[in-house]
Structures are given as structure tokens and as C-alpha cells.
Amino acid sequence: MTAPDSRPVDVLTVAAVTQVTPSVRRVLLSGTEAAVAAAGPTVNVLVPRVGDLAPRWPHVARDGRIVWPDGAHGVSLRSYTARRQDPLAGEVEMDFVLHGDGPAAAWAAAAETGALLGVAGSGALGDRPAGWLLLAGDETALPAISRILAEAPPTTRGVALLEVAGPEEEQRLPAPVGVELRWLHRAGTAPGKSTLLADAVAALDRPAGDDVFAWVAAESAAVRTIRADLRGRWGLGRAQHHAIGYWRHGRAMSPSG
Numbered sequence: 001m002t003a004p005d006s007r008p009v010d011v012l013t014v015a016a017v018t019q020v021t022p023s024v025r026r027v028l029l030s031g032t033e034a035a036v037a038a039a040g041p042t043v044n045v046l047v048p049r050v051g052d053l054a055p056r057w058p059h060v061a062r063d064g065r066i067v068w069p070d071g072a073h074g075v076s077l078r079s080y081t082a083r084r085q086d087p088l089a090g091e092v093e094m095d096f097v098l099h100g101d102g103p104a105a106a107w108a109a110a111a112e113t114g115a116l117l118g119v120a121g122s123g124a125l126g127d128r129p130a131g132w133l134l135l136a137g138d139e140t141a142l143p144a145i146s147r148i149l150a151e152a153p154p155t156t157r158g159v160a161l162l163e164v165a166g167p168e169e170e171q172r173l174p175a176p177v178g179v180e181l182r183w184l185h186r187a188g189t190a191p192g193k194s195t196l197l198a199d200a201v202a203a204l205d206r207p208a209g210d211d212v213f214a215w216v217a218a219e220s221a222a223v224r225t226i227r228a229d230l231r232g233r234w235g236l237g238r239a240q241h242h243a244i245g246y247w248r249h250g251r252a253m254s255p256s257g
């Protein structure tokens, strides 16, 4: 039964789909100005099961809690990033990694114009402006990293460590001239099994001064290693870094899955 003070979730419609790289599918979604404004930067997406033409969407309670319908509903909750939001145009763009398993990756692989995606709540990226920026992430973090780089003041210096399968997965990311983009290729190692990102951070000397911020998102175990390095060897305080696991090797990301 639906809680009396809850409202229906916003539902966006797929307007176009582009294959950005072999494993990244960009989905352009359209919706009302308010729905698009509320769909990011990070966003809880409600993914209908592929082929389910009548998903039973949950509601959102006044306190933001998602209220699921009783029984089978055919909808999974996942976290994604709005790579670009344009509320006035009623457009939001999300990049999905086609990793081969899971409801969200399957939905994106099958998405066509007219398909529906629910959105229910959003969050911040967790970045902060700083004179020197370390960005470290895998394919799932590229939408966030592209936003952070695009919004960074032009005087920002630093390095972005970007782990992808190979050169075919590199994307063009406009960045301040003082931020070096370093692409790291897994070259056959499975995602979630590589130590590339952690090794690359371990090889970096801490920049001088305190005007430093590190933003890290990738597979959870890699992020744990990097977080420990940044807190220990680099001595970064809580306000100087944001490091969170974007996915877990061998585990679905949501209990509703």
C-alpha cells in the first residue's frame, strides 16, 4: 500500500542513445524541468526489468525514503551520475558502463527511444575546489570526473588517473591545462581485479601545501587501498578527500536488486 503523504517518482523518457566507446552507452533522457533539475549530479535511478512494459514504480515519502509497492514490481534501485543536466531544455545525459551483468547494465544495453527510467533522489559529487586536485577513477567515475574537470577553475593544477580497459575506452575530457590526464589501461585484466589505480596513486608524491583535494571512485576494494594511502602517506584530513566505492566486485549494488 502507498503511504498517504508520498508522491510518485519522476519518470524520464529515453530520447536518444549513443555508443560512446565499446563499453559505454550514453542515454539522453527527457523530462520536466523540475525532474531534470532533481536528477543529479549523482542520482538514484529506478531501472525497470528489460522487457517489462508495466513496471510498478515506487513512491517517494516526504522524508525522501523510497516506498516500494507490495509484491513483484520489476524495478531495481541503482546509483548513477548525470553527466550533463539541462533543466530548461528538459534533458539529462547519463553514461552507463555495459559490464555485462546486472539490471542497470542490461537496461542500458537494451535502451531505445521511448524507454522509461525512474529517478528518486539525488546527491552531490563530493568534490571541493582546490589549487591541486587528484582525481582517480575507473569507467564508472568518468561522468563525475568529466563534470569536476569542466567546473574546475582554469588555474587548477593536478592529475587525473583514469583506469579503463584499453585505448578504445578513452574519452575526450576538457580539463584545465594544469591538470594532467593519465589513462591507465587494464590490458586484459578484468575490471575489479586490477591494482593499476592504487599503484598509480602509490607512485605519486604528495603535493606541497594544504590546498589539496583528492576525489576517488572505482571498485570498492581499490578505493579502500587508495583511501588508506591518502589518509596515511599523504596525511589528508576528512575535508581534503572524498573516496567511495562505486561498485563491488561480485556483488549487486542494491538490496532491492
Ligand SMILES: Cc1cc2nc3c(=O)[nH]c(=O)nc-3n(C[C@H](O)[C@H](O)[C@H](O)COP(=O)(O)OP(=O)(O)OC[C@H]3O[C@@H](n4cnc5c(N)ncnc54)[C@H](O)[C@@H]3O)c2cc1C
Pocket (backbone or CB within 6 Å): 042, 043, 078, 079, 080, 081, 082, 094, 095, 096, 097, 098, 099, 101, 102, 103, 104, 105, 106, 139, 140, 141, 143, 144, 191, 192, 245, 246, 247, 248, 249, 250, 251, 252, 253, 254, 257
Ligand atoms: C554515486 C554513484 C554514481 C555512479 N555513477 C555511475 C555512472 O555514471 N555510470 C556507471 O556506469 N556506473 C556508475 N556507478 C556504478 C554503478 O552504480 C554500479 O556499477 C552498479 O553496480 C551497476 O548496477 P547493475 O545493475 O548494472 O549491476 P549490479 O546488479 O549492481 O551488479 C551485478 C554484477 O555486476 C558487477 N559489476 C557492477 N558494476 C560493474 C562494473 N562497472 N564493471 C564490472 N562489473 C561490474 C557486480 O560486481 C556484480 O557482480 C555509480 C555508483 C555510485 C555509488
